[in-house]
Amino acid sequence: MPIQEIKSGEEVAAFIKEPSPAVLHFYASWAPSCEQVNQLLDDLLAEIALPLRAAFIDAEALPGISLNFKITAAPTLVFFSNGKEVDRIDGFVPKEIQSKVVLVASRSLSQSSSDASSTTSSTPSLTPQQEKEALNARLGALVNSQKVMVFMKGDPSAPRCGFSRTIVELLNSHKIKFGSFDIFSDEAVRQGLKEYSNWPTYPQLYFDGELIGGLDVVKEEFSDPQFIKQLPKVGENSEGGSLEDRLKKLVSSQRLMLFMKGDRETPKCGFSRTIVDLLNKARADYHTFDILEDEEVRNSPIGQLIHSSISTESSSEGLMSSRKSSWIRISFVRFQELEMIN
Structure with a gap:
């Protein structure tokens, strides 16, 4: 479903109230980056088989709503799940938007699956093949959500195993810009990625959507200055300069x-x-x-x-x-x- 425009406070309230995950884009007609955000959301909704509703609102036409959500710039994207704000992004940052879309929708999908398993539902269940295809779509989006992506136990600020801590220290020591995913937060991702990547242990490091390997392989790759040179650095722009x-x-x-x-x-x-x-x-x-x-x-x-x-x-x-x-x-x-x- 393409991104829809919301034009009243009542429509905003109804959009947020629904329990399924959603993203509301606070938009300004004079900002080209806002059009880019809408196009990106349209593309993501078309490409990624995840349950996410998307809408945009003219932040200047409805200033009261913008004030309520503490909007100070356009574009701003606010993410909702179960009627509550769970995240937000200021500005047009494609990789971050893609990552947040996948994460918010994936977590909601995992929660929905958990709830469904404990209650009787009249909705037909997916076949094993359909479930595998949906999971692979999620995993593909996750590994491509950042140029360098590490799947680890815990997060970079609080690793929950020695191997994960070491790989984070290695990346930080070379000032590599990277994203991360805590495999403890999603059992489906934790088990599915092993088969998806044909790699049985964690952490796993990806570069441009391709698996580099676990800690031992990463250490070996980092002994090559040419490999390190390819990786994005913190504070470096897309053209490679500081x-x-x-x-x-x-x-x-x-x-x-x-x-x-x-x-x-x-x-x-x-x-x-x-x-x-x-x-x-x-x-x-x-x-x-x-x-x-x-x-x-x-x-x-x-x-x-x-x-x-x-x-x-x-x-x-x-x-x-x-x-x-x-x-x-x-x-x-x-x-x-x-x-x-x-």
């Missing part, structure tokens, strides 16, 4: 650079519009970067690298940025100094 280097390059690309929502012709929030108006009145020669077009930059700790929302060769002490719920919150101290920049 995110910090990319941010510094952006900051220094122009003498006066404004990081904002939208651009100077079409600001997309009140704070951005205000600072653009002030810059224009000061007749400043400046360039802009639309953070809505780049989730990696938007979600980065750019406030630590850019000591104000404006970066210049001169001092920018008149504009200090505070990154809280909004990208641009500015204290105008001595804005007149901008007139001196040119």
Whole structure:
């Protein structure tokens, strides 16, 4: 079923109230990344045989609902199960969205199977072949949910066996960016993955959806620098460079650079519009970067690298940025100094 639009508070309440797993996308029509989220959800619902309902809501058309759910940016995805929020994602992060969709739906499916086994149901049961196909679809989605994925006992912050602890330490020591799945949280996955991968023990490490092996094999692979070089690193962007280097390059690309929502012709929030108006009145020669077009930059700790929302060769002490719920919150101290920049 394709993603549906919800247009009223009553529809939101009814959508959330149903016990089956669901994801509600808080959407903004002016943000291209929101369209990308809807397309991704449509694709996932079509490809993955999991019970998940999906809908989107115009966050600005229904501000009261957005306020109730503490929405501060679009896109934001809120996941529900049994009528309660169980997770959320801010921004367009395809791998994370795919992973959360699979995990939320899978856990609900496991719970449903457990409940069904203890009660009498008139619903026809799946054949063994159908059950195997459904499980394999889940496993395929899970192993591909992150570029590097480890199936382990426990989670990275609290491994529950020595082998799992060691593989996490190995990945962390090389600053590998990875996802994880606790096999104790889902018995179907725990048993099914052994057959799916033809590997009888845990932990199991996957790279680009392909099994690397258990701890001994992983240790051997990590002795090869070329293998390690292929793996994604924490803080590295999709083009393989350091995110910090990319941010510094952006900051220094122009003498006066404004990081904002939208651009100077079409600001997309009140704070951005205000600072653009002030810059224009000061007749400043400046360039802009639309953070809505780049989730990696938007979600980065750019406030630590850019000591104000404006970066210049001169001092920018008149504009200090505070990154809280909004990208641009500015204290105008001595804005007149901008007139001196040119």
